[in-house]
Amino acid sequence: MKQTLTQSLAWLHTWGGLIVGWLLFVIFLTGSLAVFDQEIDNWMHPELPAHQLTDEQAVERALGYLREYKADAKQWGIGLPNDRSPELRASTGGRRDGLSVTLDPTTGDVLPVRETAGGRFIFLFHFTLHMPRMIGIYLVGALAMGMLAALVSGIVIHKKIFKEFFTFRPAKGQRSWLDAHNASAVLLLPFHLMITYSGLAIFLVIYMPAAMDALFDGDREAFFKAQGATPAALEVKRPENIEPAPLVAIGPLLAKARDVMGPLNAVNISNPGQSNAEIHIRPMTGNQIALIKGGGMRFNGVTGEQLSGPTDMRASVLTHQVISGMHFAQFGGYPMRWVYFICGLISSAMIASGLVLFTVKRRRKYASESRVAQRLYHWVEAINVTVIAGLCVACIGLLWSNRLLPVSMAERADAELNVFFGLWVLSFVHAVLRARMQAWREQLGLAAVMCLSLPLLSLFTVNQPWAVHSNMWLELTSMALxxxxxxxxxxxxxxxxxRVPRKKAAVMAEVN
Incomplete structure (x- = not known):
């Protein structure tokens, strides 16, 4: 370690930034794309038609299908279309053993849609890195801690932080990379601190379970029950004898729930056709900054009486959900999503410039060192190309595979993921075999061409490539990227x- 605190933090920022920077770039880039995970999912399901169904109409379509084909099911589920997705889903049973289909909004019949990894893969990859779930969450948590350390050490070592924000010298080699790195870091410093801290806060119970285990003797179920809100106590008699009974009209219940909770996300019906039927209407996540999952309003499925209503959360729980909501960007509509997306891209560029700067600063030095050191830095540069340019190729390649793979292909979603990771591996092989600058040019150029030609790909592979409004914006965004x-x-x-130092330039002038 170095002598002074500043030098020690500079050492930590440089080497710690390199070690975690590769994975942090992956996390930030996929996180930026995950802001529009639902829109990506829509694009990867081009069979979904645009429509203007109301909640009431959508429920009637789904109930018609469920009554005809799944009348004996104990659980009915209806996923409502919304501003971000036109998909109308009907399901039965639970997540593991249930059946889920997409319905045609016009006829109510089952709509055949292609199997795809969808935008959900990018969302999950953002915080699990496609590892076993808990291993990925712990690894990403450790990287987030490293990000916080890099941010704090970066603030300390840059004493002229505000001056550096207004300083950029183009075409100056190493100086330009450093200026770009500093300016982007200072510009979005509040965003970086917020997004990193809130990401850690989401899984605070996983990362710091000691307090929970001490207070509840390791009973995690009791802990989560204690965090739950207190529902409104409504005295409603439940039927003692279960008999066949018709389902109440759901339209008025939807209107009542919408007045109380805002936009709606789903309707779940338990024991349909029985006297003990219940209707659970859930709100859409994102109409407020607090990330509230579940909850909703429950009604008697026969009489329509309200059984429970939206719950009031404890202050500590609400605080945690607000912090989590700041990370997920489910509030504020599309303007807020675009802000997060742009900030995420700038953050990715900040990390990328830091990774490139590491090798630029040492290029002359390791050229005169041992062959082992030269080989080590060659691999570092190859990994830089793979992580930055190669990931861009893999991401756009995932979208291309969605259009090019046969629609009826078995295990189609897995095949798309094979294309994604296959392209990423090939980019590493290419970066190792090619010269440094050639690898950068070829992989960035390939990603650029694939992004620019994505609308043409849809035009030749889908009958109505822009039938859904979000598809048009995704393809225009792809062209911009x-x-x-x-x-x-x-x-x-x-x-x-x-850049030639002044003293060296003067000596050269005298010699000449």
């Missing part, structure tokens, strides 16, 4: 003007 990648490819191809 392709333009940025193409610009990056062009910048990499430009010769670098190395």
């Amino acid at each position: 392709g333009g940025l990648l193409l610009w990056s490819c062009w910048k990499v191809s430009q010769p670098v003007v190395e």
Whole structure:
């Protein structure tokens, strides 16, 4: 370690930033894409038609199917379409043993949609890295702690932090990379601190279980029960004898729930056709900053009487849900989503510039070192290319595979993931075999061309590629990102003007 605190933190920021930076770039880039996970999912299901069904109409379509084909099921579920997704789903049973289908909004018949990894893969990859769930969560948590350490150490070592925000010297080699890294870091410093801390807070019970175990003697079920809200106590008699009974009209219940909770997400019916039937109407996540899952309003399925209503949360629970909601960006509609998306891309660029800066600063030094050191830094540069440019190729390749793989292919979702990881592995092999600058240019250029041509791919593989409104915005965004990648490819191809120190320049002038 170094002598002073600043030097020690600089050492920590440099080497700690390299070790965790590769995975942090993956987490930030996929997190940026996951802001629009539902829109990506819609694009990857081009069979979904656009429609303007109300909640009441959507429920009637789904009930018609369930009554005709699943009348004996103990549980009915209806996923309502919303502003982000036109999909109308009907399901029976639980998540593991149940059946779920997508319905045609016009006819109410089953709508055949292709099997795909969808936007959910990107969302899960963001915080599990496609590892076994708990292992991935712990690893991402450790990386988030490393991110906090890098942020704090970066603040300490940059004494002229505000001056550096307004400083950028293009085409200056190492100096330009450092200026870009500093400016992007300072610009979004509040965002970086918020998104990192809130990401840790989401899984605080997993990361710091000691207090919970001490207070509840290791009984986690008791802990979560204590965190639950206190429902409104409504005295409603439950039927003692279970008999066949018709289901109450759900339309008025939807209107009442919408007035109380805002936009609705789903309707669940237990014991349909029986006197003990219950209707559970759930609100849509995202109409407020607190990330509230579950809850909702319950009604008697025969009389329509309200059994329980929205619950009031304890202050500690509400605080945690607000912090979690700040991370998920489910509030504020599309304007807030675009803010998070752009901030996420700038954050990814900040991490990428730091990774490149590590090798740029040491390029001359390791050129004169031992062959082992040269080989080590060659691998570091290859990993940089793979993580930054290769991941871009893999992500756009996932969308291409959705259009090119046969629709009726067995295990189609797994095949899409094979394409994703296969392209990523090939990018590493390419980065190892090719010269450094050639690898950067070729992989960035490939990703740019694939992004720019995505609308053409849809045009030739789907009858109505922009039938759903969100599909159009996704493809336009893909073209914009392709333009940025193409610009990056062009910048990499430009010769670098190395900065010559003044004293050295004076000596050279005297010699000449």
